[in-house]
Amino acid sequence: MKKVIFLALISTSVFSQDLKTKFNWHNLDLEADGVRGMSTEKAYQELLKNRKSTTVIVGVIDSGIDINHEDLKRVIWTNTKEIAGNGIDDDKNGFIDDVYGWDFIGGANGKDVDQEQLESVRIYKNLKSKFGTNPKKRLIKRNKEDYALLQKLKKEIEEEKKEAQQYLPLYNNMLEKISKAEEVLAEHLGKKDFSKDEVADIKTESVARNIREAKAIYLNLIAMGATRADIQDGVNHFKDQLEYNLNENFDARAIIGDNPAKLEYGTYGNNEVTGPDAMHGTHVAGIIGADRTNNKGVLGVADNVQIMTIRCVPNGDERDKDVANAIKYAVDNGAQVINMSFGKPYSPDKKWVDDAMQYAQDKGVLLVSAAGNDNLNVDEKVHFPTRLLQNGKEIANWIVVGAQNFEEGESLPAEFSNYGKKNVDVFAPGVAIYSSVPGSKYEEKQGTSMASPAVAGVAALLKSYFPSLTATQLKQIILESAVSLAGTEVRLPGEKIDVDFAELCKTAGVVNVYNAVKMAIEITEKQ
Incomplete structure (x- = not known):
């Protein structure tokens, strides 16, 4: 599931003039710019200026x-x-008219899947069918693990439904208030798009009561890090959960017309790669490689890339079948780095994904994935996909990325980020990342979904300027060149206790492009 944080206290999606921190902060340098970005601009200016790239x-x-x-x-x-x-x-690659990539959740008639069930709901539905309403003791005894999972999933789904039913009216109420407040402020200021400062400058003693109230509502939400767009995201999220994601009777797969129980590589999907909701993928793509030469919008990490579009992540949980086929498609068609900003807690067809991961490794492709946004220790609770295969082996060419804040001190790790001393490799900027969104627009968003493409962009940059580097070397350089924060006390994501940053990831560090390029120069000069 693609999951960008939207809850009011911890989300951002603001007007461009009201960015939470410095523009392009994730590419800036702590010493030169006062914010702990990845030192990308410094690397371009000082180390890559006269070098050629591929x-x-x-x-x-x-x-x-x-x-x-x-x-x-x-x-x-x-x-x-x-x-x-x-x-x-x-x-003859098995896909007809795949000019820009492929959509593995599209139908042959051109229609596309938007909403999907959660994987937990799909598994629960299958188990319910297996056991029936009054299962015999013998059936339960023979299938103890499945029956225990059925009970676990039933509880989880009921709790999620209850949460959605509780929060949906709350968000609807907030949306109504902020919408009315913005209408009042827009009329008073004489323009639709206005900044926080313009609202703050309204002299309350000389305006009508409704304007004073609108100002208070607006500034209060901004102070919490929220806007109408965030609240609308919240409304959409909880509404979609109830209508689609947690609805066991919803069938999105009918659009595709495939057999979900078979891999069927090259026999389903369509070539429409934008889909009905390209917000997440467009934002991710901009972080990796938004045009650095056009004096528009934002600056991608890598300056010489081609973004291959592979659609398989709906609003809901992606299917293992589609993930496996998407990875194989990327590898077969020349991708050298693959970004995977999605994940889920269950993976019933993990073997298919494992085989695809192994295929990518055998072909020398680097995989980069998001650690997840549930402030969980993924050493203890698995976040799929995972590089640990069912046969006990691990995929080596894989980097798992946690999200870093632009603030120093105890707030450095994003409060939503998953972590793990074994299973998360490194942290990268993932809070208030300003990037592209559909319609040639730009917004700040956050999540490990934003941290992962930052690292994928670094990998692409290194491969571009130092093409002899292997996937194994790219991973080695990115991790070994990370700025170590071992010994720094930070807030454990989702908790009220402080821990050493070294407890959050394998490297105890945050990605740094300048250091990575220096190391790449040293390694390639010795080759």
Whole structure:
């Protein structure tokens, strides 16, 4: 599931003039700019200025991408071996007219899946069918683990439904208040788009009561880090949970018309890669490689990439089948780095995903994934996909990324980020990341979904300027060059206790492009 944090106390999606911190902060340098970004700009200015680069293909497995976005259209991967619209698999890769990538959650008629059930609901539905309403003791005894899982899932789903039913009216009420407040303020200020400062400057002693109330409501929400867009996200989230994600009778797969129990690589989906909701994927793509040459919008981490669009992540939980096929598609069509900003707590067809991960490793492709946004220790509670295979082996060419805040001190790790001394490798900027969204627009969003593409962008940058580096070396450089924060006391995500940052990830560090480029220079000069 693609999960960007939206709850009012910890989310941002603000007007461009009201950014929470410095523009492009995730690429800035602590010493030069006063904010702990990845020192990307410093690396370009001091280490890469006169070096040549080669184009690197990055596979973005996500919700879809606005391929016509002003800041992305130049860097979108195009399959030059395919003739658009002729209905023929010209390059014989198994996919017809896959000019910009492939949509594994689309139907042959051009329709696309938007909403999906959670994996927990799909498993629960299957187990309910297996046991029936009054299962015999013999059946339960023979299937103890499955029956225990059935009970566990029933409880989880009921709790999530209860939460959604509780929060939906609350968010609806907040949405109504902020919408009315913004209407009043827009009329008073004479413009639709206004800044926090403009609202704060309204002289309350000389305006009507409704304007005073609107100002108070607006500034109060801004102080909590929320806007109307955030609250609308909350309304949509809880509404979608009740109508689709937690609804066991909802069937999104009918649109695709495949057999979910079979892998069927190359026999389902369509070539419509934007989809009905490309917000998440477009934001991710911009972090990796938004055009650095067009004087528009934002600056991608990597300056010479092609973004391959692979759609398999709905509003709900992705299916293992689609993830496995998406990875294979990316590898088969030339991706050297794959970003995976999604995840879920259950993986019933993990073997398919394992095989795809192994395939990527065998082909020398680096995998980068988000650690997850549930402030959990993933050494104790698994967040899928995971590099630990069912056979006990691990995929080596894989980096798992936690989210770092722009604030120093105890708030450095994002309060929503998953962590794990064994299973999270490194942290990267993932709070208030300003990037592209559909319609040639830009917004701040946050989540480990934003931290993962930051690292995928670093990997692509290194591969671009130092093409001899292998996937294994890319991972080694990124992790070994991270700025160590061992010994720094920080707030444990989701808790009220402080821990050593070294307890949160394997490297005890945060990604740094400048250090990584220096190390890459040293390694390649010795080759």
